Amino acid sequence: MIRPVPLGSPLQLLLLGCSFALAGYAGVRLLAGDWLGVTLWFVGAALLHDLVLLPLYSSADRAVVRGLDATDHRERAMYVRIPAALSLLLLLMWFPLISGRMDSTYQLAAGLSADGFLTRWLLITAVLFGGSASLLVLRLRRAAKHRSPGTH
Known part of the structure; x- marks a missing residue:
């Protein structure tokens, strides 16, 4: 049985209403100048993301996960994913x-x-990548220290 989602507090509902109003105002202002150009830009950006960028970064992520030869390679891939995502966001x-x-x-x-x-x-x-690599090294050293008791 599907349970209904409870409504939030009145403050949450007010903030949600304000955010929708602000988004609507921004949309009206954005589309007022060149609505066709903005619409084409959004559609083009969605197509570019879904047809080009998503397969590219999914393939790159799969290559990173496969390239890390370890039992917890998915967790270690985060040390590559996060700095890469931040760097690409800055580039964008x-x-x-x-x-x-x-x-x-x-x-x-x-x-x-x-x-x-x-x-x-x-x-x-x-x-970003250097800091991420440093965190990974520290994590691996700490894990190795906990695995070998008696050696300090």
């Missing part, structure tokens, strides 16, 4: 500046040059 957000394909409006609006974004992104990516 800052791609025009990282790739050097920025409009002069950035310099006019920010008053800053876009030089160095690629170097900074590479440095952040290296720090």
